[in-house]
Amino acid sequence: MTLSVYLSGEIHTDWREQIIDGARNLSVSFDSPVTDHGASDDCGVAILGAEDNKFWHDHKGAKLNAIRTRKGIEEADVVVVRFGEKYKQWNAAFDAGYAAALGKSIIVLSQPEHQHALKEVHAAALAVAEDPKQVVSILTYILTGELPA
8 A cells, every 4th residue: 555645834943754665665655735934925926927916925925825735635535634733834724624525634743832723633634643754654654554662
């Protein structure tokens, strides 16, 4: 069995690389949003033309990014949604809701201090992990039935 995993959410730390590296011996394919912050913010105006108003600049980029995100979530078996410590990831909350509406299996990756703020997102998840190693252990268990050593 091969598992398709979409890695959504916070883009300012290396959590994706930790999961991908930890799962290197598993039959898993990974996809994610564009994690180059500048490219993600500016894709709309770079492709569709400049905007004088920052709202429309962001609007164009958000719509193009939504095409990629929706496709990735729709094709995924499992969606991992990461909420970071420093930045508000409103897009991650949307991604979790979209994945839940599609009936996708969701793993939330967040810190204990965010439990209350994310209670509805956690309720939609099948697992809530606190670090990337736990996500790798979940993927390992799903694919092999093996528990961590």
